[in-house]
Amino acid sequence: MMKLAVLAAAAGSAAAFAPASNGRAATSLTAEKSKAIPFLPNPENCEGYVGNLGFDPLSISEYFPVDYLREAELKHGRMCQLAWLGYVAVDLGLRVPGYPEAMSGATSATVHDAAVEFGAMGNILVWIAIAEMTSWIGVSQMLQGSGREPGDFGFAKQYLEGKSEAQIEKIKLQEINHCRAAMLAFSGVVTQSVLFEKGFPYF
Structure with missing residues (x-):
C-alpha cells in the first residue's frame, strides 16, 4: 500500500510539471497551409491582397500593417524596374x-565613386x-484609415x-x-x- 501511495505521489508531481495542452498543436496541424511554403501556416493577414501566395516565412505580416508592407513592396518594385533600365x-x-567628362568612362558598377567625387550624390x-x-x-x-490603397499616388x-x-x-x-x-x-x-566586370549582358 505504501509503494502504491509513493507511485501515485510521484506521478502527480510529474504531471504538475508537464506542459498544459492549449490546443495550439491541433490548430497548427489543421490550419490552412501556405501555397508558397506548404509546411508553414497560411498568413491570414495577407488574405485579400492581389498576388498573395501565402509567402511570409518570417511572419512579418503579424507585426506590421500589411498595407504598409504592400506599399513598400510596390515602391521597391517600381524603383527596381527603373533601376534595371537605367x-x-x-x-x-x-x-x-551635360554628362561630366570625369564620369564619361564609368560603368554602372563604377560610377558611384566618380559621382561622389563630382558631388552628384548629395543632390x-x-x-x-x-x-x-x-x-x-x-x-x-x-495607415490612419483614409481608404487610400497601397501605392496609389493618383x-x-x-x-x-x-x-x-476583374480587369x-x-x-x-x-x-x-x-x-x-x-x-x-x-x-x-x-x-x-560586379562579379564578371563586363558590360551588358554581364557574362
Whole structure:
C-alpha cells in the first residue's frame, strides 16, 4: 500500500510539471497551409491582397500593417524596374546631355565613386529625401484609415476608367508580378556586373 501511495505521489508531481495542452498543436496541424511554403501556416493577414501566395516565412505580416508592407513592396518594385533600365542603359552607352567628362568612362558598377567625387550624390540624396517626405503624407493617411490603397499616388487613374473589377485586379496582379521580377532582376544584374566586370549582358 505504501509503494502504491509513493507511485501515485510521484506521478502527480510529474504531471504538475508537464506542459498544459492549449490546443495550439491541433490548430497548427489543421490550419490552412501556405501555397508558397506548404509546411508553414497560411498568413491570414495577407488574405485579400492581389498576388498573395501565402509567402511570409518570417511572419512579418503579424507585426506590421500589411498595407504598409504592400506599399513598400510596390515602391521597391517600381524603383527596381527603373533601376534595371537605367543600369543597363548606361552600360549600353546612353548618357544624358551635360554628362561630366570625369564620369564619361564609368560603368554602372563604377560610377558611384566618380559621382561622389563630382558631388552628384548629395543632390541625389536631397531629391530622394523630398520624394520620401512627400510620399509619407499619403502613407500616413492610409495607415490612419483614409481608404487610400497601397501605392496609389493618383497617377494614370484614367487608365482604369471604364474597366471592370476583374480587369482592374488583373492589372494590379501584373504590376505586382513585374515589381517582384524587377527586384530579382536588378539584384542579378548588379551581382553579375560586379562579379564578371563586363558590360551588358554581364557574362
